[in-house]
Amino acid sequence: xxxxxxxxxALIDGAIAAGKVAPANREMYxxxxxxxxxxxxxxxxxxxxPVIVSKEPEKKKDPGQGDTTTLSDEDLAMCHAMGISKExxxxxxxxxx
Numbered sequence: 001x002x003x004x005x006x007x008x009x010a011l012i013d014g015a016i017a018a019g020k021v022a023p024a025n026r027e028m029y030x031x032x033x034x035x036x037x038x039x040x041x042x043x044x045x046x047x048x049x050p051v052i053v054s055k056e057p058e059k060k061k062d063p064g065q066g067d068t069t070t071l072s073d074e075d076l077a078m079c080h081a082m083g084i085s086k087e088x089x090x091x092x093x094x095x096x097x
Contacts, residue, residue, distance in 0.1 A: 008033035011043060019051040 015021045033039045
């Protein structure tokens, strides 16, 4: 019914606005929510789902500028993957800037 479709759209758009589901998956979730059971399952999923989409614009630094002593999450992951210490990573970063 049209009311069920509007209810599904509102449910999914709310989840997108809360960052719980990616906007790219909207149509898939609309298909899932065509039935009352699907809408109930989706609502339960969203309650426990973590925020996966940030509403904050990504801040980009100019290469070679800014703080060379602070490591981002990506930098820390790289240290772990390469088996090097934070200090070694920072030392190389300073040499490259």
